[in-house]
């Protein structure tokens with residue numbers, strides 16, 4: 001069976017994931033490698049509808065449990081509808097956030113039990129484990145400065161202490177799985193980061 005690859009990008013809001021995903025996607029496309037890019041929550045019409053519910057600042061009554069379940073629902077939809085078929089057809093799939101975001105935001109950030117968050121995301125752990133996860137690590141203060149006065153979505157508005165727990169959550173996940181995780185200093189110049197990410201990617205796919 002042909003099998004593609006899954007690379008995921010993680011970090012707190014404002015860490016520069018989307019810039020790096022665009023640069024990597026362009027670099028691989030230029031070399032004729034079939035690439036597909038998605039973002040979570042969202043990435044398919046049903047998953048985008050769930051995203052709208054999740055991020056709408058008016059939904060201030062949403063419980064932490066509903067938030068985690070909706071994240072998992074959006075993910076399972078994207079996985080089964082799009083990502084798994086793409087990996088099976090040999091594509092390189094780049095995902096802006098994935099299951100680690102649920103562990104860091106809903107587990108470490110919101111304080112939900114990690115085991116439960118893992119359980120509701122079992123499909124991701126069983127059928128589509130990332131080949132590499134790039135964690136763009138940035139101090140919370142620097143991330144907030146980058147975000148500036150941009151209008152925040154419901155989750156981004158959760159405060160500095162919340163984002164600090166999320167960052168620590170990602171660091172702990174990276175320590176637990178050093179083979180899958182590549183930790184990068186997101187304060188570095190974007191071009192340098194892009195070179196590093198491209199070299200890790202190519203080492204694996206060629």
Ligand code: TYD
Pocket residue numbers: 012013014017039040041055071097098099100101102103105106153155156
């Ligand atoms: P988005 O605007 O896509 O994030 P970014 O700031 O990275 O561009 O918004 C997604 C928000 O959802 C972000 O604050 C992180 C959060 N999130 C979770 O809390 N859990 C998850 O499982 C995922 C995928 C995202």
